[in-house]
Amino acid sequence: MYAEEVAEMAGRIRDEDIALVRERTSIAEVISDTVTLKSAGGGNLKGLCPFHDEKSPSFNVSPARNVWYCFGCGAGGDAIKFLMDAEHLSFVESVERLAARAGLQLRYVEDDRSAPRSRPQQGQRQRLVAAHAAAVEFYRAQLGTAGARPAREFLAQRGFDRAAAERYGCGFAPDAWDLLTKQLRQQGFTHDELVTAGLSRPSRSGTLIDRFRRRLLWPIRDLTGDVIGLGARKLFDDDDGPKYLNTPETPIYKKSHVLYGIDQAKREIAKQGKVVVVEGYTDVMACHLAGVTTAVATCGTAFGADHISVLRRVLFDSDERAGEIIFTFDGDAAGQKAALRAFEDDQRFVGRTFIAVSPDSMDPCELRLAKGDLAVRDLVARREPLVDFALRHVINRYDLDTVDGRVEAMRRSAPLVAKIKDREKRPEYVRKLAGDLGMEIEPVQRAVLAAASGPPAGGANAPARSGTAAPAADSPQSLVEREALKLALQEPVLAGPMFDAVEAGEYRHPVHVAVRAAIAEAGGVAAATGGAVWIEQVRDACDDLAGQALVGELAVEPLRIDGEPDPRYVSVTLAQLQWGSVTGRIRDLKSKIQRINPVSNKDEYFALFGELLSLEQHARALREQAAGGL
Numbered sequence: 001m002y003a004e005e006v007a008e009m010a011g012r013i014r015d016e017d018i019a020l021v022r023e024r025t026s027i028a029e030v031i032s033d034t035v036t037l038k039s040a041g042g043g044n045l046k047g048l049c050p051f052h053d054e055k056s057p058s059f060n061v062s063p064a065r066n067v068w069y070c071f072g073c074g075a076g077g078d079a080i081k082f083l084m085d086a087e088h089l090s091f092v093e094s095v096e097r098l099a100a101r102a103g104l105q106l107r108y109v110e111d112d113r114s115a116p117r118s119r120p121q122q123g124q125r126q127r128l129v130a131a132h133a134a135a136v137e138f139y140r141a142q143l144g145t146a147g148a149r150p151a152r153e154f155l156a157q158r159g160f161d162r163a164a165a166e167r168y169g170c171g172f173a174p175d176a177w178d179l180l181t182k183q184l185r186q187q188g189f190t191h192d193e194l195v196t197a198g199l200s201r202p203s204r205s206g207t208l209i210d211r212f213r214r215r216l217l218w219p220i221r222d223l224t225g226d227v228i229g230l231g232a233r234k235l236f237d238d239d240d241g242p243k244y245l246n247t248p249e250t251p252i253y254k255k256s257h258v259l260y261g262i263d264q265a266k267r268e269i270a271k272q273g274k275v276v277v278v279e280g281y282t283d284v285m286a287c288h289l290a291g292v293t294t295a296v297a298t299c300g301t302a303f304g305a306d307h308i309s310v311l312r313r314v315l316f317d318s319d320e321r322a323g324e325i326i327f328t329f330d331g332d333a334a335g336q337k338a339a340l341r342a343f344e345d346d347q348r349f350v351g352r353t354f355i356a357v358s359p360d361s362m363d364p365c366e367l368r369l370a371k372g373d374l375a376v377r378d379l380v381a382r383r384e385p386l387v388d389f390a391l392r393h394v395i396n397r398y399d400l401d402t403v404d405g406r407v408e409a410m411r412r413s414a415p416l417v418a419k420i421k422d423r424e425k426r427p428e429y430v431r432k433l434a435g436d437l438g439m440e441i442e443p444v445q446r447a448v449l450a451a452a453s454g455p456p457a458g459g460a461n462a463p464a465r466s467g468t469a470a471p472a473a474d475s476p477q478s479l480v481e482r483e484a485l486k487l488a489l490q491e492p493v494l495a496g497p498m499f500d501a502v503e504a505g506e507y508r509h510p511v512h513v514a515v516r517a518a519i520a521e522a523g524g525v526a527a528a529t530g531g532a533v534w535i536e537q538v539r540d541a542c543d544d545l546a547g548q549a550l551v552g553e554l555a556v557e558p559l560r561i562d563g564e565p566d567p568r569y570v571s572v573t574l575a576q577l578q579w580g581s582v583t584g585r586i587r588d589l590k591s592k593i594q595r596i597n598p599v600s601n602k603d604e605y606f607a608l609f610g611e612l613l614s615l616e617q618h619a620r621a622l623r624e625q626a627a628g629g630l
């Protein structure tokens with residue numbers, strides 16, 4: 001994701017400015033804001049990793065190389081990547097924050113690709129966010145006034161005290177036409193800015209008036225905590241508007257992406273590896289206060305693909321750790337429909353999706369009021385896998401007391417089981433389904449197989465290399481491969497063409513092969529300028545997860561040489577590497593020659609023998625080169 005984001009955004013902030021931000025940023029200072037760092041010797045620092053639970057520090061920072069890496073969980077990168085991971089910011093947001101910290105003014109390039117996406121210009125976004133911040137202050141103050149009594153009562157009736165209202169920044173839009181508009185105009189916001197922000201709108205007579213009137217308000221924040229819009233609840237019977245009114249689509253408010261509460265929940269979502277999706281502002285508040293700290297809500301729209309992409313930034317950073325998405329529904333038909341639709345949507349997502357249906361058709365806010373905090377936590381704890389929920393829902397539509405009903409229920413539910421991405425789980429579901437239907441396993445299994453045989457089974461990522469066994473990680477060959485890769489990552493200018501000349505085929509350990517291939521994919525060592533950018537490029541080019549982790553590790557692991565490496569050290573290391581590889585091939589070849597009958601297979605025998613002689617010659621040369629410096 002980092003790579004595509006860099007590519008997408010590279011046209012926005014000028015490259016020189018990004019480089020300048022990296023240069024002027026003290027990685028140790030940035031990380032010290034959240035992690036206590038101690039000296040680890042050799043100028044390096046270490047601390048407890050913020051990305052996984054640990055008791056002894058394996059989180060390393062190398063200020064000299066401007067990189068960090070965790071030996072425990074494999075996370076690593078530069079200062080920008082740290083903010084992206086720790087604060088769940090986008091690449092651009094991280095660069096902007098570091099620039100502000102370093103007192104640098106960023107310059108943006110107008111890029112054709114970004115134009116049709118109507119991305120707000122940097123200055124505009126800042127102004128719209130500032131206008132919202134001012135509006136929130138105004139509305140908060142109004143919540144204490146006499147006219148706001150119905151708003152305070154609304155909150156109190158739902159179990160929210162003053163502290164809760166303050167924590168969520170609740171406010172009140174007074175019974176006035178243009179109080180906010182006038183105040184913000186006085187603070188220097190222009191007519192256009194207020195209209196664009198969605199805070200004001202032109203009246204029929206052409207004067208500018210407030211968008212929200214006589215309503216209880218919730219500020220809606222993005223991942224970074226900036227207020228980008230408002231949600232407004234109707235309070236008065238003579239208000240003929242809809243129950244909820246939200247900010248319209250603006251350059252900074254896109255309802256398909258907005259998740260209310262994400263700013264407060266993001267840390268817990270990342271930590272717990274799960275997110276609870278509820279339906280309204282009060283449900284988010286009720287969940288958080290009840291101890292379900294991972295709750296968020298969509299604002300005026302159904303949960304969709306864009307919301308998943310926002311959550312991925314927080315939840316699915318690594319595919320290794322599958323995050324859970326838990327939808328709560330109050331048990332009505334709409335909720336069931338939504339759940340079944342989610343099943344149709346994204347197969348990758350299905351295995352991680354759970355449904356929590358509240359008893360007595362209560363939403364979390366009502367549940368907390370009626371039965372207390374524990375009941376809300378219990379609702380989430382009693383979640384059910386989406387697959388189970390969907391199966392039950394389909395089966396319930398048929399009369400299982402009749403043969404026709406059972407067969408039809410089987411026909412309808414078999415495709416759902418066939419869709420389960422995790423194939424290991426299918427037999428288990430076949431058994432369960434057969435039990436639920438009151439049928440034998442065999443016909444159910446046949447139905448599932450028939451349903452599954454439609455689309456081709458995805459044989460996705462085959463291992464990069466099969467056949468020969470990988471050498472042990474601490475074998476001499478592995479150590480020398482590591483050393484070569486460290487030189488490429490840490491000393492690209494020095495290793496340069498010498499490294500590139502030794503192909504991936506010379507590496508024997510599969511993860512090393514993956515990293516070597518990524519280095520080629522990133523353009524090769526000779527073209528690299530080094531530093532954190534180079535390491536990120538290699539990491540991004542690597543599609544093997546273990547390889548990605550290894551890149552971060554090798555970027556900070558000290559070289560096995562006292563003092564500075566020189567060209568001779570590179571040459572010796574690469575010769576040792578190839579020598580190991582060549583002797584391996586010689587061994588294979590000799591064993592093959594032994595198995596050939598030189599009489600009946602004369603041609604092949606001599607061909608292989610010739611190959612062996614030239615390999616042995618090559619090995620001798622490499623051995624001399626490898627010994628040369630030692």
Ligand SMILES: [Zn+2]
Pocket residue numbers: 049050051052059070071072073074075
């Ligand atoms: Zn870690």
